[in-house]
Amino acid sequence: MSGPLDFQVTFDCADPEGLGEFWCAVLGYEREKPPDFDTWEEQLVAWRVPEELWNSRNAIVDPEGRRPRIFFQQVPEGKVAKNRLHLDVRAAPGKTGDERMAALKEEAERLVGLGATQLRVVDPAPDNGEAGWIVMQDPEGNEFCLD
Numbered sequence: 001m002s003g004p005l006d007f008q009v010t011f012d013c014a015d016p017e018g019l020g021e022f023w024c025a026v027l028g029y030e031r032e033k034p035p036d037f038d039t040w041e042e043q044l045v046a047w048r049v050p051e052e053l054w055n056s057r058n059a060i061v062d063p064e065g066r067r068p069r070i071f072f073q074q075v076p077e078g079k080v081a082k083n084r085l086h087l088d089v090r091a092a093p094g095k096t097g098d099e100r101m102a103a104l105k106e107e108a109e110r111l112v113g114l115g116a117t118q119l120r121v122v123d124p125a126p127d128n129g130e131a132g133w134i135v136m137q138d139p140e141g142n143e144f145c146l147d
Helices: 016-027 040-046 097-114
Strands: 008-013 057-061 069-074 087-089 117-122 133-137 143-146
Touching: 008 016, 016 057, 016 069, 016 097, 097 117, 097 133, 097 143
Parallel strands: 008 069, 087 143
Antiparallel strands: 057 069, 117 133, 133 143
16 A cells, blocks of 8 residues: 555443543534434434444544544453553643643643542652653543643
């Protein structure tokens, strides 16, 4: 294949719709529209998907089409260990020092209100390039950083 490949980010989770709503609020994304109908309920009925499977998958997209699609798939097991891959949510681009940390802390408060958990604050220091960040978890325990 020639040219760059596209990709999506996939989360294994218990509640694809709920986790998708959380990440829509974090990233300014929206739920992907159904291909043939106005609502997902109509689409799933047309596809003859059993109602107990309606929350088994969900996809959210950047309304501007610039950032990757995020897909959520239901799995039976819960999260048991630290993520090997995580998202860095760029909440303070171009800011440094106290201004950066104030912006990150403000965003952390907003996300806690949406159901996230703040795990720890890493203050700016010489060994991290004076950057600083905040480690968070989404409502299902997936780690991400406010950067």
